[in-house]
Amino acid sequence: MKQENTAPLRVGIAGLGRLGKRHAEQLARHTPGARLVAACSPVAEELDWARETLGVPRLYADYAELLADPEIDAVVLVTPTTLHADQTSAALRAGKHVFVEKPLSLDVATCEAVEAVARDYPDQVAMVGFVRRFDPSYARAKAAIDAGQLGRPFLVRSQTCDQNDPAGFFVRFAPSSGGIFMDCSVHDIDLARWMLGNPKAVRAFASGTIALHPGLTDCGDVDNGLAIVEFEGGQRAMFYASRTLPHGHETTTEVIGTTGTVQIGFGAHADRTEFRNAAGVQHTALPDFFARFEDAFRLEMEAFVAACRGEIAPPLTLSDATEATRIGQAITESLRSGLPVAIA
Amino acid sequence: MKQENTAPLRVGIAGLGRLGKRHAEQLARHTPGARLVAACSPVAEELDWARETLGVPRLYADYAELLADPEIDAVVLVTPTTLHADQTSAALRAGKHVFVEKPLSLDVATCEAVEAVARDYPDQVAMVGFVRRFDPSYARAKAAIDAGQLGRPFLVRSQTCDQNDPAGFFVRFAPSSGGIFMDCSVHDIDLARWMLGNPKAVRAFASGTIALHPGLTDCGDVDNGLAIVEFEGGQRAMFYASRTLPHGHETTTEVIGTTGTVQIGFGAHADRTEFRNAAGVQHTALPDFFARFEDAFRLEMEAFVAACRGEIAPPLTLSDATEATRIGQAITESLRSGLPVAIA
Amino acid sequence: MKQENTAPLRVGIAGLGRLGKRHAEQLARHTPGARLVAACSPVAEELDWARETLGVPRLYADYAELLADPEIDAVVLVTPTTLHADQTSAALRAGKHVFVEKPLSLDVATCEAVEAVARDYPDQVAMVGFVRRFDPSYARAKAAIDAGQLGRPFLVRSQTCDQNDPAGFFVRFAPSSGGIFMDCSVHDIDLARWMLGNPKAVRAFASGTIALHPGLTDCGDVDNGLAIVEFEGGQRAMFYASRTLPHGHETTTEVIGTTGTVQIGFGAHADRTEFRNAAGVQHTALPDFFARFEDAFRLEMEAFVAACRGEIAPPLTLSDATEATRIGQAITESLRSGLPVAIA
Amino acid sequence: MKQENTAPLRVGIAGLGRLGKRHAEQLARHTPGARLVAACSPVAEELDWARETLGVPRLYADYAELLADPEIDAVVLVTPTTLHADQTSAALRAGKHVFVEKPLSLDVATCEAVEAVARDYPDQVAMVGFVRRFDPSYARAKAAIDAGQLGRPFLVRSQTCDQNDPAGFFVRFAPSSGGIFMDCSVHDIDLARWMLGNPKAVRAFASGTIALHPGLTDCGDVDNGLAIVEFEGGQRAMFYASRTLPHGHETTTEVIGTTGTVQIGFGAHADRTEFRNAAGVQHTALPDFFARFEDAFRLEMEAFVAACRGEIAPPLTLSDATEATRIGQAITESLRSGLPVAIA
Known part of the structure; x- marks a missing residue:
């Protein structure tokens, strides 16, 4: 709790479809303790939207570049399901906290592989979006x-x-x-x-x-x-x-x-x-x-930010996604x- | 309670408009301990209905004749409001229990006059129809x-x-x-x-x-x-x-x-x-x-019959009507x- | 419809447990067009109850005697499930309309056998008690x-x-x-x-x-x-x-x-x-x-009576019970x- | 609408009781297009709270000083009712948009006097807090x-x-x-x-x-x-x-x-x-x-900010308060x- 008023969590979002835009707006405007500093999408119009509507300063077409950005503490993945697992693992390996939309993967073994990666990074939060x-x-x-x-x-x-x-x-x-x-x-x-x-x-x-x-x-x-x-x-x-x-x-x-x-x-x-x-x-x-x-999406993102900042324990684990x-x-x-x- | 299985209460109804018909059907078909033995209405079609649909045996065009019928224990008044008070008093004087639809009268003094009559017949039930x-x-x-x-x-x-x-x-x-x-x-x-x-x-x-x-x-x-x-x-x-x-x-x-x-x-x-x-x-x-x-109309009539038969105290008094x-x-x-x- | 005001249906009930008593009260007091004229139970206290509480005149300990009573038009079976099928068939053979509580039988072949019997008595109602x-x-x-x-x-x-x-x-x-x-x-x-x-x-x-x-x-x-x-x-x-x-x-x-x-x-x-x-x-x-x-039990019995009196088609068949x-x-x-x- | 992404509205709040704190948190954390840049209260602990919890930079014990601050575009009044009218008039005269909690005054003439002041400043928003x-x-x-x-x-x-x-x-x-x-x-x-x-x-x-x-x-x-x-x-x-x-x-x-x-x-x-x-x-x-x-308080403050920024017409006038x-x-x-x- 002592960290509560320190520097805000710097978040980069990947994926700006319908749900991605919701999360982005939430992070940019309404989530205390967080700043949406980067966005990643292969769709140019979506990046334009992030810059113009939310004032997101750093925009990436390539997920690897987002992960390479040292000024990002955490990534929020709202990408297609088939990408969730690899992107989660990559984010952890890049030293980022990661929030990933459900489902983590359609394949149990793949889920378990991501869990294994996460075990190597116990100080980073990896949370799946069971918003309810x-x-x-x-x-x-x-x-x-x-x-x-x-x-x-x-x-x-x-x-x-x-x-x-x-x-x-x-x-x-x-x-x-x-x-x-x-x-x-x-x-x-x-x-x-x-x-x-x-x-x-x-x-x-x-x-x-x-x-x-x-x-x-x-x-x-x-x-x-x-x-x-x-x-x-x-x-x-x-x-x-x-x-x-x-x-x-x-x-x-x-x-x-x-x-x-x-x-x-x-x-x-x-x-x-x-x-x-x-x-x-x-x-x-x-x-x-x-x-x-609507409220749950807000509270979910606040919980993720709070967990990244060490204020609360992560309320969900990757194991929940696997099961x-x-x-x-x-x-x-x-x-x-x-x-x-x-x-x- | 010891009287419960003795002879049923013999009821005559006066007034066979919409609500009167409801009470009549209730008494004729569904009220244990009661028998609808007479009906009174100035409208010939209504008396025909009572005879044909409910099998009511004794039919009167004139309320005085209904009261004169010695085979009636109780009357149920579903007549126009302006008649309620006089008909209630007359029924009491004729030795009948009486149920009268609300309001007893639009005039307080008239209500009180009926109350005064009722005090002379303490063994007869006089109940007003506050069905709720x-x-x-x-x-x-x-x-x-x-x-x-x-x-x-x-x-x-x-x-x-x-x-x-x-x-x-x-x-x-x-x-x-x-x-x-x-x-x-x-x-x-x-x-x-x-x-x-x-x-x-x-x-x-x-x-x-x-x-x-x-x-x-x-x-x-x-x-x-x-x-x-x-x-x-x-x-x-x-x-x-x-x-x-x-x-x-x-x-x-x-x-x-x-x-x-x-x-x-x-x-x-x-x-x-x-x-x-x-x-x-x-x-x-x-x-x-x-x-x-619908249920309340049934229970109301059952309560009136039970009160007339001495099984329960009358749940409502004429004083309630006056107030x-x-x-x-x-x-x-x-x-x-x-x-x-x-x-x- | 022309029969509506003819003689009431004379009903005998078999089985006076909790649900049987409900049906009996319903028939004795509240079902237009029906009279509960007989009751059958192997339990003497239950027959006493029927006589004393409902005034049922003819009481039988033996179901065969109930069926032999020529003054009964219809029987209502509220007996143990194991008896339903045989008692239904017997009632049909005795020329009675029959209402039987659900389930008709726990065995499909037995249900079908009763259906076969019923086909021989097309003018008699056989209805199963799917009260809902x-x-x-x-x-x-x-x-x-x-x-x-x-x-x-x-x-x-x-x-x-x-x-x-x-x-x-x-x-x-x-x-x-x-x-x-x-x-x-x-x-x-x-x-x-x-x-x-x-x-x-x-x-x-x-x-x-x-x-x-x-x-x-x-x-x-x-x-x-x-x-x-x-x-x-x-x-x-x-x-x-x-x-x-x-x-x-x-x-x-x-x-x-x-x-x-x-x-x-x-x-x-x-x-x-x-x-x-x-x-x-x-x-x-x-x-x-x-x-x-409560209302459905009343309406169900009214429907059975109406079907027996030819006023409506039977709303349920034995085939519904079989299925x-x-x-x-x-x-x-x-x-x-x-x-x-x-x-x- | 063309102004939507220009500089945020700079807001100063006066009054930091229970409701004042709510509005302050709303403005500091969740109201797009606004920044809470100043707070005013005679209670030192309340100002401490504003600085420490919300990071409000400029704090005033005296309302006149708040109004004298040229870096403030709008004031939000959550002060005792007796102060509402004078503080609203003063804010208008100081060139600020003003949001005032209800009631504007317990006295009709006083309400009308504030309305008269407001008529002199037609380009400034004066809105009363009928949050429902x-x-x-x-x-x-x-x-x-x-x-x-x-x-x-x-x-x-x-x-x-x-x-x-x-x-x-x-x-x-x-x-x-x-x-x-x-x-x-x-x-x-x-x-x-x-x-x-x-x-x-x-x-x-x-x-x-x-x-x-x-x-x-x-x-x-x-x-x-x-x-x-x-x-x-x-x-x-x-x-x-x-x-x-x-x-x-x-x-x-x-x-x-x-x-x-x-x-x-x-x-x-x-x-x-x-x-x-x-x-x-x-x-x-x-x-x-x-x-x-809770939602209405948020939407109310967003509406006030949007009105101050010229994006919408003020949804409420002082005349509503007077009536x-x-x-x-x-x-x-x-x-x-x-x-x-x-x-x-």
């Missing part, structure tokens, strides 16, 4: 569980469901996304592990259907998926992921314990208004993940084979 | 208050709000209804007294507006009314009555105490469904007072004068 | 689906969850209940079929855990169960059943379609009250299935084997 | 009204209710607060005007009670107050203010129109969690005004006299 852990409601639920208010938690039911995009952007993205469970449910998987106390997963079963996007057939993906995961000791999790909700984004989690349960996010209220007219009583639903987790991938891949394999898949 | 007291949710709230769960209750906010009827039936009814406060808020007034422990009202102030029905101007009535009532000892009540809600019937009450509050009826859900679609998240609102208080009229008339007078009105 | 279909909220949801308001419904998520009974009554009942899915989820299975348009089920997978009642181990049952069912054409259902909810009974269903979704029963409100105090904002949850479905058993047994087998089970 | 206008839910409601979704809005019911503070801090503050209506309801008054389209108020009536804090008696104040305000043309408003809610802060507003209504803030949810246990279903209520309006005081004082006078008060 930073949402105040999820944090309150976790605190209640840790305080024993649910007794022994034994079941998590969790969903990540997006509003249908008639343009089907995600269909084009499907071949590289790892499938609906790796793309959406990975958050729910991480939450289930967190809420249940990090039990060892032993088996997964999945099923799914294509409700609206037949274009997914080719890559073996679905637009609505269901999964059951069994953990050692009898705990269970049930996941639902959808790309086709008609009304908005509805991401919810329920943790059921022996003496209490907690529900997070039910109702999907966009805000605190409710309208009444001839059609009845209604409220608007959240439009998307960003609207739901989420391990379970997500077993679910995905079950979707394809139609059989339960044992988890090593 | 019999709703399970109101009953639970009252029980919580009596158990001290709110500390000292000091404020009631209560409303009776109907969905707008574009045909404006109530406008034609306005000249004889006693105005919006006597017609609608009389329920809220009774509830406030009940919830607050029957304090003495000392002053009332009202205001109102005509939102949609200019035809009310002639009789000095409004379609949206607001009132504040002051009770001895500092307790307060605030009432809202509306004829013009766009979405349905929304009748709610909040009781605020020093250590807790209770809200009854918020949300106006017609049932337990909630729909989600491109317009957001919505539920249907209750269409009307009947839909909201509701006293407060309702003060509010109505304030609406007209624009000044606070002291309550004797 | 008669709940007004479920009925409204179904009507909305039939009106196309959800587009194509493709996923049902449904649960039947009871408040934990520390005494564990159901544990003693477990060896004969058929397991948690046959006992609880059979309702959800029936609803899923109904909401999805009676698709053919092709495969089931289940998992479960024992959270609080180790006594279930011996009979291979669990106190919390999860299941996924796959239907032909890509529709899916997901079920959750629990015996251990800490707060009350929470039975909910969600139907997800391509243009809308409907949720039924979320929130588990016991009534329309909400309390606020130092602990926050709270409402009481429903205590049990009876409290939740629910077929799916329920596949789920139960999957729970035991740990493998997906194909449905013939 | 900047809450996203209130903003959405207002947009819906402006889009005609409620038809003609004719009634506002609005409340500002704080959780009881057993220490009774506000009792000590009561002699200078202007009373509960000037301190709390002034927000509701401003909202009512805004939602109803700035109608002219013609009359007010108020009542109140002391539920828990007898210390208020001496200064003629109450801890629970009710008011009705009549506007020209028939619109109405009803206000409730409380210092004694048992569960938290519950600030709500309902706007009722001829074709729709909107409710804002009902339910008082602190977050998106809901707990279930043996006590039922519950959620935590908002603890205070700050928790409820709120005019109505608030009429309500307060009515509370004391017991009579309706005409509004000039």
Whole structure:
């Protein structure tokens, strides 16, 4: 804590797509203790945006150059999933703290290889972006569980469901996304592990259907998926992921314990208004993940900065990313084979 | 209790309009311990309905004949308000138990005169139809208050709000209804007294507006009314009555105490469904007072029958009716004068 | 409809346990068009109750005698599950209409055998007690689906969850209940079929855990169960059943379609009250299935009576019972084997 | 808009109490386009806090010195109410933009005098802190009204209710607060005007009670107050203010129109969690005004900065402050006299 008012953390961001821009704005404008000093993207327009809108002074087209910049303490990776693992390892080797968006990799062995690299740099923070852990409601639920208010938690039911995009952007993205469970449910998987106390997963079963996007057939993906995961000791999790909700984004989690349960996010209220007219009583639903987790994105970045500055312990480890991938891949394999898949 | 399985209470009903039919069906089909043996109406079609639909054996066009029927133990009055008081007194004098719809009278002195008659017949039940007291949710709230769960209750906010009827039936009814406060808020007034422990009202102030029905101007009535009532000892009540809600019937009450509050009826859900679609998240609102208080109408009639059969003490007295009229008339007078009105 | 005011349906009930008493009271006191004229139970105290409390005139210890009574038009079976099938067949052969509680049988072949008997008596009603279909909220949801308001419904998520009974009554009942899915989820299975348009089920997978009642181990049952069912054409259902909810009974269903979704029963409100105090904002949850479905039990019995009197078509057939058993047994087998089970 | 990336607005803040600290942190850390360059307080510890926690470079004990600082473009006044008017005028005369917390003054003539000063400085922004206008839910409601979704809005019911503070801090503050209506309801008054389209108020009536804090008696104040305000043309408003809610802060507003209504803030949810246990279903209520309006405080300050930089028109004028005081004082006078008060 004694360092709190010392020099701010100098951050470089790589990747300036939709989510990258959010993180960049957050770091440039609203994250105490940090300064966004560099940005990296192969897209010239994105670098222009960073300079003009956020005043980012140093811009790189090449990630290696970003890492070579000695005036950078930490990098934030919002790049395509296929790059996450190598870029994380490289950042650690370059002496930088690193924040990487989820998933770390679609491959368990690759995740483990990055973990191995991280073990060589114990003084650097390596944190994966499971943003829902930073949402105040999820944090309150976790605190209640840790305080024993649910007794022994034994079941998590969790969903990540997006509003249908008639343009089907995600269909084009499907071949590289790892499938609906790796793309959406990975958050729910991480939450289930967190809420249940990090039990060892032993088996997964999945099923799914294509409700609206037949274009997914080719890559073996679905637009609505269901999964059951069994953990050692009898705990269970049930996941639902959808790309086709008609009304908005509805991401919810329920943790059921022996003496209490907690529900997070039910109702999907966009805000605190409710309208009444001839059609009845209604409220608007959240439009998307960003609207739901705006605060969490901010708090996540603040936590990363605080961890880099030594003010708090890193709230997430790369091991959390590895385990989420391990379970997500077993679910995905079950979707394809139609059989339960044992988890090593 | 020992009488429970003896002969059923023989009931005659007077008045077979919309609400009268409800009570008649209730008594004929669903009220244990009672038999609907007679009906009285000046409208031949209504008597036909009673005979054909409910199988009521004895039908009278004249109320005096109904009272003269020695095979009737109790009468249920669902007649126009102007008849309530005289018909109640006559029923008592004829040796019948009597249930009378609210309000007993628009005139306090008339209410008191009926009370005086009732005192001469202490073994007969005389009960006024403040149906909301019999709703399970109101009953639970009252029980919580009596158990001290709110500390000292000091404020009631209560409303009776109907969905707008574009045909404006109530406008034609306005000249004889006693105005919006006597017609609608009389329920809220009774509830406030009940919830607050029957304090003495000392002053009332009202205001109102005509939102949609200019035809009310002639009789000095409004379609949206607001009132504040002051009770001895500092307790307060605030009432809202509306004829013009766009979405349905929304009748709610909040009781605020020093250590807790209770809200009854918020949300106006017609049932337990909630729909989600491109317009957001919505539920249907209750269409009307009947839909909201269907159970309460049943329980009210069961309570009346149980009181007549000596199984329970009468849950309501004529004095409750008198006090509701006293407060309702003060509010109505304030609406007209624009000044606070002291309550004797 | 022309028969509506003719002689009432004469009903005999068999089985006077907790649910049997409910049906008996309903028939004796509140079901228009019916008279409860006989009761059958091997337990003398139960027959005494029927005579003394409900005034049922003819009492039988032996089911064969009940069926031999020529003054009975219909029988209502609320007997142990193992008797349902034979008693239903016998009633049909005796010329009676029959209402039988769910499940018809734990065995698919037995269900089919009863169906075969029923085909010989096409003029007699044979209806199974899937009571949730008669709940007004479920009925409204179904009507909305039939009106196309959800587009194509493709996923049902449904649960039947009871408040934990520390005494564990159901544990003693477990060896004969058929397991948690046959006992609880059979309702959800029936609803899923109904909401999805009676698709053919092709495969089931289940998992479960024992959270609080180790006594279930011996009979291979669990106190919390999860299941996924796959239907032909890509529709899916997901079920959750629990015996251990800490707060009350929470039975909910969600139907997800391509243009809308409907949720039924979320929130588990016991009534329309909400309390606020130092602990926050709270409402009481429903205590049990009876409290939740009180209206539905009434409407179900009214529908049975109306069907027997020819006023409506029977809303449920024995085939619905067979299919629910077929799916329920596949789920139960999957729970035991740990493998997906194909449905013939 | 062309100025958006020019030099940031240099802001000096006066007053560093609880709310002052919030605004200072907002300006120092999270408000794009602004820099907090100076702070003013007669309390040395507060200036120390500004320097040490926020790194504010220039600190003044004397407001005149703050105004004399040529490197300041705008001042933010979070000082005691009695100073607001003079300090606002002085800031304007010193060539600064000014943001002043509500109420501008407890005296209408004083408000009008500040307005007169402001007219001499048309190029400087003078904005009063009616923060609820900047809450996203209130903003959405207002947009819906402006889009005609409620038809003609004719009634506002609005409340500002704080959780009881057993220490009774506000009792000590009561002699200078202007009373509960000037301190709390002034927000509701401003909202009512805004939602109803700035109608002219013609009359007010108020009542109140002391539920828990007898210390208020001496200064003629109450801890629970009710008011009705009549506007020209028939619109109405009803206000409730409380210092004694048992569960938290519950600030709500309902706007009722001829074709729709909107409710804002009902339910008082602190977050998106809901707990279930043996006590039922519950959620935590908002603890205070700050928790409820955290986003609004941020957006308000961003709007002030944007107005000063010429990017938007000032969303609020001093005239809004004057009218709120005019109505608030009429309500307060009515509370004391017991009579309706005409509004000039």
